[in-house]
Amino acid sequence: MTLQNGVLTCRSDGEADGEAGVTLTMTKAQLLALLGGKGLGDSGVSGDVSLLRKLLAVVGKPDPNFAIVTP
Numbered sequence: 001m002t003l004q005n006g007v008l009t010c011r012s013d014g015e016a017d018g019e020a021g022v023t024l025t026m027t028k029a030q031l032l033a034l035l036g037g038k039g040l041g042d043s044g045v046s047g048d049v050s051l052l053r054k055l056l057a058v059v060g061k062p063d064p065n066f067a068i069v070t071p
Helices: 028-035 049-058
Strands: 002-004 007-009 022-025 044-047
Touching (some): 044 049
Antiparallel strands (some): 002 007
């Protein structure tokens, strides 16, 4: 996945971006746990981990009452 301009997109080639400041290697379950505040666990991390902390600092707790579709 790549985060650019506030958009998280999936990369289908499986290749790491050589310009990335931090690279995480994890399963979907590990990603969901990370976003849920459970930490990195045994995920692979290379690069500047402080960038991950900056990203997680702006991820808010989801609102379970958020109306995805409104009439």
